[in-house]
Amino acid sequence: MNKESRICQNCKDSFTIDPEDFDFYKKIDVPPPTWCPDCRLQRRLLFMNERTFYKRDCDKCGKNVISMFPASPRKVYCSHCWWADDWGAEQYSKPYDFSKPFFKQFVELAAEVPELARYVHESSLVRSDYSNICSYVKDCYLIFNSDDDTECSYGEFLEQSKSCTDISFSLSCERCYEAINCYKCYGSTHIFDCEECVNVHFSRGLTGCTDCFGCVELKGKKFYFFNQPLTGEEYKKKLAEWNNGSYSTRLEIEKKLKESALLHPYKYIIDSRNSNVTGDFIFWSKNVSHGYEIIMTEDSKYCQFMTFPFKTSDSYDFTMWGGGERIYECLGAGDGQRDVRFCLHSWSQAFNLEYCWYISNTRCDNLFGCVGLRNKQYCILNKQYTKEEYEELMPKIIKHMNDIPYVDSKGRVYKYGEFFPPELSPFAYNETIAQEYFPLTKEEAVNKGYKWKEPEQRNYEITLKTEQIPDNIKDVSDSILGEIIQCQHAVSQINADETQINADSISANQRISARMEQCTSAFKIIPQELQLYRQMNIPLPRLCPNCRHYQRMSKKNPIKLWHGKCKCAGLKSENGVYANQVKHQHGDTHCPNEFDTSYSPERPEIVYCESCYNGEVA
Ligand SMILES: [Zn+2]
Ligand SMILES: [Zn+2]
Ligand SMILES: [Zn+2]
Ligand SMILES: [Zn+2]
Ligand SMILES: [Zn+2]
Structure with missing residues (x-):
């Protein structure tokens, strides 16, 4: 197939489907998408409420619990009751009705099956009631989308870490504060994109450094202060002066950092240990295109937030967690899954799923349009069929989805191959993670047909201004x-x-x-x-x-790529601000290298290609 340009059903802009995309869709037997990659991501994200909590009663045990759902007609169980063996979602099963669009039938089923108050498995949480979408966390508070953490608070996408506060997208860190995209760091504060650093503060892009303060893009350094080498004694003095526990000093440091941030070259992508990747924040991966926050992934495109340390391959439009093969248009999947498409929060030991919600930690396969089932095979809308019946019915259902598609309030059409319509999301747009990456005003959201919720009036009795x-x-x-x-x-x-x-x-x-x-x-x-x-x-x-x-x-670049050119002009950066320390391959002429980068062309940072960057920072 040749490359083709299509018009997105949602934003009406054109987008491209590449030959390798057609190959992928053919291999997994789905039609090509009708929404552009950005709109597809936005549509998945508006099904994920990470941090908007309400207090409400569990509809089974009556206990007052922290929940993603306010008191509502929807039935909500606390995680203890939801995972208990004394009920099963099969009791809500429905026969497939060929007179109604599939998504209409699905949403009726989903409205009856009790919701899980927070996406957690009670048995894997110790004293961590205010955490959501977490497993194996102990003494943690307000952490989200994280696993295997102890005594951490206020963080998200945090794995295998201990005693950290205010931390995002980090792995194996201990005693860190205000850390973003860090790996194996210890005792460090205000760090961004740092790896194997100890006692590093207010720094960015440091690898294997100890005792550095206010530094940018260094490797294997010790006692550096705002990128200047000091003796151990001098450094100690500076540290006492600047790391003094004062908020006004912190503001002063931030001002200094803002000025120095534009003096050094940055690599066009934040990545390491990859081959052949495009996107941003990509690690231990190969042949990944348009990835964002990805680890251990191969031969995949348009995937985001794959922070669970488990190998993913052959997947497209896979958002969150990771670990699996041939996953397509899913939010919250992985941990060894195969052949899962158009699913939401369906995770671990489940295979051949389509259009399912909440099929987790349970051995399931061949489910279509199911919600909250456990240990089931060959079910449609939670109803049990034999293998033969299932295989006979499935082609008819797919044909029915194409013949009588669901049409939403804005006229968007959902045939087989489309993720869930936004109006099926149990959450308002501004309660979800979509609002973080695609922020909308109320008016914009409503115009798009997305739900909106006025934030609840909080009447806290402030005791300290x-x-x-x-x-x-x-x-x-x-x-x-x-x-x-x-x-x-x-x-x-x-x-x-x-x-x-x-x-x-x-x-x-x-x-x-x-x-x-x-x-x-x-x-x-x-x-x-x-x-x-x-x-x-x-x-x-x-x-x-x-x-x-x-x-x-806001310190991270957006999930968006622009085509850019290396800003190395030979002996200096294009804007003349940075003088190269070493001679580059291209001599004193402008570097010819181009790349896809998350730095938009008008940004002031000095952005270098890999070879020019390595010359300066190696
Ligand atoms: Zn679009
Ligand atoms: Zn309960
Ligand atoms: Zn606030
Ligand atoms: Zn270059
Ligand atoms: Zn250069």
Whole structure:
């Protein structure tokens, strides 16, 4: 097949289907997509509520629990009741009805099967009630999409880590604070894209470094301060002066970092140990195209957030977790699965699934349109068939899906081969992770036919205003653990009343962003984080955990690629700011290399190709 251009059903922009894409669709026997890759990702993400919680009663045991669902007509079970053996989702089974579109029948089934309050398996959690989409975590608080962690708080996509706070997309870290995309780091704070570093602070792109502060793109260095080498004694003095536990010093450091960030070259992609990949944040992978936050993946395209350390291959449009073969258009899948398509939160030991929700940790195969089943084969809409009946019925159902497709309120058509329509999501758009990567205003979301929920009015009795927080951690007493602290973003939200909006666009923007960031307006400090702050000289945060999360996310490049050219002009960077330390292969003429990069062309950073970057940073 040749490359083809199509018009996306959702955004109406054109997108390209490459010859190898057609080969893949043919191999797994699905029609080519009708939505562009970005819209497909957005559609999957709006089914994932990671951090919007409500308190409600379990509809089985009556216990008041933390849940992704507010009190609603939908039946919700706590994870203890949901995983118990005394009920089965097969009791809600429906015969397939050829007079109704499939998705209409599916949503009726999904509305009857009890929901799991949080996507967790009770038996794998120890004292971690406020965690969601986690397994094997112990003494963790407000962590999401994470596994095998101990005493961690406020983090997401965190694996095999210990005693970390405010951390995202990291693996095997210990005693780290404000870390993003780090691997095997210890005792470090404010680090981004660092690997095997110890006692490193306010740094980015460091590998194998110890005792460095305010540094960018270094390898195997010790006692560096803002990229300048010091003696051990000098470094100690500088550290005492700058790592002093004061919030105002922290602001000063951040200002200095902002200035120095534009002085050094960056590689066009954050990756390591790969061959033949495009995207960003890709590790231990090969032949991956348009990947974002991927580890251990091969021969795959348009995959994101594959942070579970297990091999994935031959997959497209696979978002979250990882580990499996021939997975297509799934959100939350992996751990050794094969041939799973159009599924949501279906995980581990399940094979040959299509259009299923919540088929997890259970031996299942050959299920179509099922919700919450365990240990079943050959079921459609939760109804049991024989193998022969199933195989006879399936082609008829696929034909029926194409003959009488579901059409949503905006006229988008869903035949066989399409992921679930957004209006089937149990969540409002702004409760989901879609809002983080594709932020929309209420009006935009509603125009697209996505659900929207007005954030609940939080009437916390603030006992400590943001400006009353002590500047230095040394001046914080244990009584802080009893305070309800106001989030700084909530302050700007209150200050920016309607009349001010036009006059003061900054506070208007802050106000909008506070709403978009699911600001909870107030927060508490828990004992284990206070201990870490004291031990590591970290001032108290001024923002609530959700605002801190959005702030971390804003430091990353977007899930988008532009075609770019190396900004190495020969002896210096194109803008003349950085002078190369070594001679490059291309001599004193401009480097001819081009690449796909998540840096948009108008950004001010000095972006180098791999060879020029390695010349400078190796
Ligand atoms: Zn589109
Ligand atoms: Zn219960
Ligand atoms: Zn906030
Ligand atoms: Zn170059
Ligand atoms: Zn060069």
